[in-house]
Amino acid sequence: MSLSTQLPLLVIGAGSIGERHIEILQSLGYQNINVYRQRMLPLRNIPTDSVYCFTEFNEIEVIKPYAAIICTPTAQHLAQALECVKRRIHVLVEKPLANHPEGIQELKKEAAQTNSLVQVAYMLRYHPLMRQLKSIIDDKRFGNLLSFSTYWGEYLPNWHPWEDYRGSYAAKRELGGGVALTLSHDLDIVSWLVGELPLRWQRSYNYRSNLEVNVESGASFLLEYPSGITGAVQLNYYQKVPKRTYELVFDDAFVTFDYFQNKIIIQTPYGIETIEEPDFERNEMFRQQTIDFLKNTTLSSTTSLTEQYLRESDAILNMCN
DSSP, rough: OOTTTTOOOOOOOOOOHHHHHHHHHHTTTOOOOEEEEOOOOOOOSSOOSSSEEEEEEGGHHHHOOOOEEOOOOHHHHHHHHHHHHHTTTTEEESSSOSSSTTTTHHHHHHHHHHHOOOOOOOOGGOOOHHHHHHHHHHHTBBBOEEEEEEEEEEEEETTTOOOSSGGGGGGGGGGTHHHHHHHHHHHHHHHHHTTTTSSSSEEEEEOOSOOOOOOOOOEEEEEEEETEEEEEEEEEEEEEEEEEEEEEEESSSSEEETTTEEEEEEEEEEEEEEETTTTOOTTHHHHHHHHHHHHHHSSSOOHHHHHHHHHHHHHHHHOOO
C-alpha cells in the first residue's frame, strides 16, 4: 500500500535531527509536513515556506497527522509519544524512547487500543555493513557467534560546534542526557545482531572527565545472553580522537567492523577478507528507516511490532538506570 504524498505528517522538534527528518521526508516527496516547536526559532537548513510551523500543541487536533516523528530532548519523548498514540497517530521516536522505563506499559496499552505503531529510531540497523554482519551471524557462515566487544568514543563538544555543548540534552540529566542513553545505539545494535535480549548485565559509569556535564561521560556494560553469548559495550563522549569499532568472535573467524572506515575485516586461519561500502552515505540509514516506518504503519495490526520495539527499549532503559 503506497501512501499519498499529501498525507499530513508531523515532526515534533526542529533541532539538527528534526531538520534531518524534514529533509528526508521532503526527499521522499512528502509535501504536507507540519512542525511543532516549543519556540518559533528560525530553521537552519529548511526553507520556511516548505513546512508549516506552529507552537501550540493542540493544533494537531486540526492538522490530524497520520504519523509523527519525535525529535525533542529525551526526557520529553515518552509523554509526546503517548499524546500522539491517544490520537491514533503513528510514531517514530528518536532514540532513546525515554530516560527511564516508567510509563512504557501505559504507552504499550494505549498503542494497542488505537492500533498505533510506535517505532524507535535506532537507525544503525539500516547500515548496509551492519546488515551484512547480521547475515553472517544468522547464516552461521563462520559457525556460532561466541562473544563480541564494541567501542564508541567521541568528543561531545565537537558534535554541534555552533552551540555550547553544556546546554545540550546530552549534557544534562534533567533532559535525559548521559553517554549511556545518548549513545544507546550500541546497546540496541548488539542485541539486534544477537537476536535476543540480555539475560544479565553489569554496568559501570565514569565521571572523571573535565567535561562540564552533570551526567556520566563514560559507560561500560558487560552483557550475557540466554544463548550463552557474552559481550562488552564501551561508550564515552570525552575522547578527542574518535573511534568506533565492533569486534565479533566466531567459532572459525574474528570479524571487525570499523564504522568510521566503512570496512569489515574477516580473519580466518585461511586468510583475510575485506568488505567495504565506499559510497555509503550516513543519511541513507535515516532514509531507509523512514521508508520502513511508513511501510510498517500500513500493517493491518501494528501491535506485535510495537510491543517488540517497546520490549527492546525497556531492556535498554533498565540497563541505563
